[in-house]
Amino acid sequence: MSDPDQPVTQAPAQDAHLREETIESSQVYKGHFIELRRDRVRLPDGREAPREYVVHPGAVMIVAMLPDGKLVMERQYRYPVRQTMIEFPAGKLDAGEGGLACAQRELWEETGYKAKRWAKAGIMHPVIGYATEIIEIWFADELTLGERHLDEGEFLDVFTASLDELEGWVRDGKLTDVKTIVGMMWLAKYRAGQWPLQWASVG
Structure with a gap:
């Protein structure tokens, strides 16, 4: 499983103005095969925002x-x-x-x-808004x-x-x-x- 603190793929340089950077990451729940995490990210404009998502093994x-x-x-x-x-x-x-x-x-x-x-x-990413x-x-x-x-x-x-x-x-x-x-x-x-x-x- 990939490190949940790192994106699955690196954004191209031309997408730098869209990237969100992880400030901190915490595990909320660990189940039989999925994990729920809550992160805090820095938005492209410098503000901070929460992100909640499921880590899935694929x-x-x-x-x-x-x-x-x-x-x-x-x-x-x-x-x-x-x-x-x-x-x-x-x-x-x-x-x-x-x-x-x-x-x-x-x-x-x-x-x-x-x-x-x-x-x-x-490959496909079926639920990009809330799962890896x-x-x-x-x-x-x-x-x-x-x-x-x-x-x-x-x-x-x-x-x-x-x-x-x-x-x-x-x-x-x-x-x-x-x-x-x-x-x-x-x-x-x-x-x-x-x-x-x-x-x-x-x-």
């Missing part, structure tokens, strides 16, 4: 593609929003775990699928299905859907998960030949 999301073009999807109840959400498979990074290893583990544990080919598409979370976007194909191994206390349904179906659910407000919507956009660009991926065989 996560991965997997766009897993079947030979018929359909996608491996999940339905899972998300307690903070009190809704069952439609999502691509995803999960948080364990300490010291790389993105690919996490993507392979999460896909297998949650869905039972293993993939022979993987490609990292990019970064989600790596991974694509997987040449899938084989086995037995899934859910974590204790984890309950979810696995199903398949086409990109057209997902887009219709977004339009109708049935699919609102932002990481899944970003993954859909990336998939559409990939299939249109606009955003190529660098595939690698694994295992």
Whole structure:
């Protein structure tokens, strides 16, 4: 995990007039995998202001593609929003775990699928106003299905859907998960030949 007192990336020199500098940082809460911090920062005009944010270990999301073009999807109840959400498979990074290893583990544990080919598409910052979370976007194909191994206390349904179906659910407000919507956009660009991926065989 990165030092919470330091930004994840350094702002370019031309953005110096926008930067906020940390004066002090304190831990408010430390949970099972997230941490809440309260900082005091110096604004570009010299004044001071408070900042509260969640430190998150990072996560991965997997766009897993079947030979018929359909996608491996999940339905899972998300307690903070009190809704069952439609999502691509995803999960948080364990300490010291790389993105690919996490993507392979999460896909297998949650869905039972293993993939022979993987490609990292990019990253996203889903909640930049109050969390450090970064989600790596991974694509997987040449899938084989086995037995899934859910974590204790984890309950979810696995199903398949086409990109057209997902887009219709977004339009109708049935699919609102932002990481899944970003993954859909990336998939559409990939299939249109606009955003190529660098595939690698694994295992």
